[in-house]
Structure formats: C-alpha cells, structure tokens
Amino acid sequence: MTAVLPIRILTAATVLCLMPFSAQAQLPFPDYSRVTDERLVNPEDRNWLSYRGTLDGWGYSPLDQIDADSVSELEPVWTFSTGVNGGHESPPIVNDGVMFVTTPGNLVYAMDAATGEMLWRYQHDLPPSLIAFHRTNRGVALYDDKVYTATLDARVVALDAASGEKVWDTTVQDNSFGYYITMAPLAIDGKIMVGASGGELGIRGFVVALDAETGEEAWRRYTVPGPGEPGNETWPGESWRTGGAAVWVPGHYDAELGLAYFGTGNPGPWIGDQRPGDNLYTNSVLALDVESGEIRAHHQYHWNGSWDWDEVSTPILMPVERSGREINALVHPGRNGYLWTLERSADSIGFIDAEPYVYQNAFASIHPETGRPSYDPEHKPVTGSETSFCPSLWGGKDWPPAAYNPETGLLYIPANDNHCGIVEGREVTYMPGSSFTGARTQMTVPETAEHIGEIQAWDMNTGEEVWTREFESHNWGGILTTSGNLVFSGGTSDRFFRAHDASTGEELWRFRTNSGIIGVPSSFSVDGRQYVAVQSGWGVDAAGMTARIDQQRGTSTFVPQGGVIWVFALPE
Numbered sequence: 001m002t003a004v005l006p007i008r009i010l011t012a013a014t015v016l017c018l019m020p021f022s023a024q025a026q027l028p029f030p031d032y033s034r035v036t037d038e039r040l041v042n043p044e045d046r047n048w049l050s051y052r053g054t055l056d057g058w059g060y061s062p063l064d065q066i067d068a069d070s071v072s073e074l075e076p077v078w079t080f081s082t083g084v085n086g087g088h089e090s091p092p093i094v095n096d097g098v099m100f101v102t103t104p105g106n107l108v109y110a111m112d113a114a115t116g117e118m119l120w121r122y123q124h125d126l127p128p129s130l131i132a133f134h135r136t137n138r139g140v141a142l143y144d145d146k147v148y149t150a151t152l153d154a155r156v157v158a159l160d161a162a163s164g165e166k167v168w169d170t171t172v173q174d175n176s177f178g179y180y181i182t183m184a185p186l187a188i189d190g191k192i193m194v195g196a197s198g199g200e201l202g203i204r205g206f207v208v209a210l211d212a213e214t215g216e217e218a219w220r221r222y223t224v225p226g227p228g229e230p231g232n233e234t235w236p237g238e239s240w241r242t243g244g245a246a247v248w249v250p251g252h253y254d255a256e257l258g259l260a261y262f263g264t265g266n267p268g269p270w271i272g273d274q275r276p277g278d279n280l281y282t283n284s285v286l287a288l289d290v291e292s293g294e295i296r297a298h299h300q301y302h303w304n305g306s307w308d309w310d311e312v313s314t315p316i317l318m319p320v321e322r323s324g325r326e327i328n329a330l331v332h333p334g335r336n337g338y339l340w341t342l343e344r345s346a347d348s349i350g351f352i353d354a355e356p357y358v359y360q361n362a363f364a365s366i367h368p369e370t371g372r373p374s375y376d377p378e379h380k381p382v383t384g385s386e387t388s389f390c391p392s393l394w395g396g397k398d399w400p401p402a403a404y405n406p407e408t409g410l411l412y413i414p415a416n417d418n419h420c421g422i423v424e425g426r427e428v429t430y431m432p433g434s435s436f437t438g439a440r441t442q443m444t445v446p447e448t449a450e451h452i453g454e455i456q457a458w459d460m461n462t463g464e465e466v467w468t469r470e471f472e473s474h475n476w477g478g479i480l481t482t483s484g485n486l487v488f489s490g491g492t493s494d495r496f497f498r499a500h501d502a503s504t505g506e507e508l509w510r511f512r513t514n515s516g517i518i519g520v521p522s523s524f525s526v527d528g529r530q531y532v533a534v535q536s537g538w539g540v541d542a543a544g545m546t547a548r549i550d551q552q553r554g555t556s557t558f559v560p561q562g563g564v565i566w567v568f569a570l571p572e
Helices: 012-018 037-041 540-553
Strands: 008-011 075-081 093-095 098-102 107-112 118-123 141-143 146-150 155-160 166-171 186-188 191-195 206-211 217-222 252-254 259-263 284-289 295-300 316-322 325-333 338-344 349-356 363-366 373-375 386-389 403-405 410-416 420-425 439-444 453-459 464-471 480-482 486-489 496-501 507-512 522-526 529-536 564-569
Touching (some): 037 186, 141 186, 155 191, 186 252, 295 349, 325 349, 325 410, 403 480, 480 522
Antiparallel strands (some): 093 098, 098 107, 107 118, 146 155, 155 166, 206 217, 259 284, 316 325, 325 338, 363 373, 386 420, 410 453, 420 439, 480 486, 486 496, 522 529, 529 564
C-alpha cells in the first residue's frame, strides 16, 4: 500500500537531483502568456503578475473561493525549502501557473505553482567584497517573455522565463561605494525601473530605467538634486553628494497619467544639524514621467529628517471621497507615524490631511494646507547629545506593504506602536563604502506596554480607524486582502500565518510555519483552485527589532532560520 501525503514537501537539493539542469532549460510552458503592459495594468484574476498584484499597489486579490466561511479549512498543499537562511521578503509572483520567487543571496526560482515542482533555478554570483547592510531581495518583475531581478551588487539581470538562462546583465552603479539593490523592479512601457539602496552608506539615491529588451539605460533620475537642478539649494555646500534618499521598495504606476511613484529614504548623515535645510527629495514621494524620468511632482513628508524614518514605502493609489468629492489619492502610512492622504494629478501632488496612527511626539503640528510638519525641538536629534522620540527608528510602519480592499473600502496597515528610540548624534566623515549614519541608537519599550504589533483597518473616506488587532510581538508582515473578505498576514515572532475577517478583524485561521514570516503574501488560481502563498524566513530588520525588544523586556525570543515557500488551499 502506498501512503498518500497531504503535503508535497520538496527541497532545492531533491529537485535538482531528480531533474538535471540541462533538462530544466528545455521545459516548455505551453500555457505561459507573454506579459504585456495591458496585462500588468489589468491582470487576470487568476494571476499575481507584479509585486502587489496590481500596479496601483492594492495588494488585493479578486478571488473568493477561500472566504471567511471556508478559510478555517485552509491547509498547506506544498512547501519548498529554498536552502537559504535569512530574511525572505519577496512575494510569489505567478503567471499562468508558473511561480517566480527570490531569496536572500539573489537566487531566483521558477516553480510549478500548483505542485511545487521546481522548473529552473538561477544563482547570481555575488563578489566576495560585497557591501550591503540589508542582504535581502523583494522579488522579480515580469515583462514580455522575461523575468527581471535586481541584485545586491547593484545590477539588473534579465532571464528567459522558460529556461532561466541569462539574457542580459547591466550594472547600474558601483557597489564598492555602497550602492546595492533590494527592491523588485517595476516593469512598464518597455522599461525596467529600479532604485538604489544604501542610504546608510552615504550614497546619492536614484531611479534608473533600463530598456526591457536590451538592458541599455533609458534615463536616470537622481533623488538628491545636483547643482543647477531644482532643490539643490536645500543642501549646504557639497552635502548633496552623499545625501541619501535611497529607493528601497518597488514603485507604483498610474496608467492614465503615465507616472510612476516612488518613495525615498532619509538623508545622510542621519542628524539634521550636520546638513541644514529641507534636503530634497529625501523622505518624499516622487512622481516620475515614465517616458523621460522627469520629476513631475513631489511631496516631502518631513524635511531635514533626523530620526531614520525612511519613507520608502510607495503610497497606494486608491479612491478616497471627502466632503462629496472623489479624490485620486495617494495613501501612505508613514514610518514617521502619520497616515497621509495626498491627491495626485498630472503635474502636482496635493496635501489632503495627515493623522497619527501610532503614538508620535516629534511633530508639534502639520500645516493644514501644505502638510509641512513643525517639530518639537525636545524630540529632534542633534549632534553631541542624546535625544528621545517616538516611534523608534523602525517607525509606525517600516517597508512591509499595507493593502486596500475595494469591497470593504478599508485600508489595512501592519503597524507597530509602544516603542520609542534614543539617538546620540555624532560627527562623521564620509568614507566610500563605510557607514555614514553619524548616530548611536537604542530602543525603549514602556514597561506598561502589553503589545507592540498591530493590524489596523481604516476607512479613508471618513479618516477613522475601524478595527485593530494587537500582537505581543512587533508586526513585520505585509498584507494580502481578498474578495473573500479576508486579510492575510504573518510578521510576528511566533511564526504564525493568519487570516482575519476583513470587515471585523476577527482571527479566523492560523498556521505556524517553520520560521517567522516577513515575506509578502499573494493569491492566485490554477485550474479553478485558489491558492495563497507566502515565504517564511526570519531576518533583516525584523530580527534586529526582536533583539532590541528582548533587551528591553529581559526576554529571549528564538525564531528558527530557514527559508520555505508555503502554499495553501482548501481541500479538494
């Protein structure tokens, strides 16, 4: 009698033994469709073609086979060990039953999305001298018949989707100066757009667009303006050369306006009195013309940043109604602890409002027309002394993406509250490839705090919080929401992947995985069966914040390592 296992458990090593690499390259994908602009803007319900499913950043699946009534029956149907430790942050990207995922160390896997069978594997060769403070990767982009991945040594690689063979490989900046890339590319209009990470290393941030077919550079837009460019006057002397404004997270796209939106990080060094001025375009959202790379508009969430509150998460492009007026909004739960509602148009980004969604004590007020904050000097770090502020440098929400469900009308935020920070500002001298923060940091947690992590649901039409779920640990999990009235998220140090009722926040299902989940979930269907997929693998800033919290609480939290792709479905 042959036993039938309910879960297919596969490893990279096992599959490689079963399928020689030479054979993998010849595997046909008879049902695989080329990925076009039209498909990216309006993807089929069954697919998850880009980082957030759609280019507006909703993180929403229209599939409803798994719903609030049936989710309690959800079970794993296959798993796959990536063979890599560290923080696994990329979402499973799926086109016509083929799944693509990335790992730390710049591996790319192509999988049969329904069975877990590995189709091919690409390993990018990283130099022994690699400089990167955050050794992770946030996924691939699909365009035409290719798969695109950005690498820690600041390159973009195009792979043949059917074979995994390299088509082209373009270096976008010199890694020896601290430039590296963690983001998934944004693919649209024949261009592959990426931004530079490394804001803690004294880089000058940029977004670069490469020709999707050849890898040749189409345009490059620096996020710190040089001499003669608008905004350079906001930098004293030569400080713009090492000004930061890194772009860590994929952009979003407005097809009607032809604009790509990207969030930027904080200035360098961290302490603002070492570079007086607004320091454009740090801690901002930029609207870039996809054809030319021109900056068409911007909004700076906070000027002369001194808290390491990178505002790298790209706002969600979503409808908001205020006072009977329909607004084409940009909605951004900021690392600075404020929930921002902005209005986008062809040549402007207007301020609507901003409200704190976690405790924040650094802003004294926000101008009602411009959105420019004023600061409480007691809580703005300076050189030569210690300054306390809330939230800590990890912010109210770091890079894990929020989500919007058009059926509930709610925005879902992976938030962290009840944590503050102390920064001691120090003079620092720029050295290529070395830390350029100029700060010593620590984290504090109030003794009375019973929780840190949250999932918040907000009605952006009213500007009111509808429900909140609290977690004892912090929450580092990106959000997936579905037409089945569900919200999926990991992010907590207890290793659970959870489903909540999207309308009420009630927890409906949980499953403990091998490690903590900081990967971004996605949903897709193959042959009419809906799946929910996520990568488990704890690391990067989630692990760092865990250590700081343990230090404050006198606890010792153990989260096992090891990356695994988990795929769930209802029983057949």
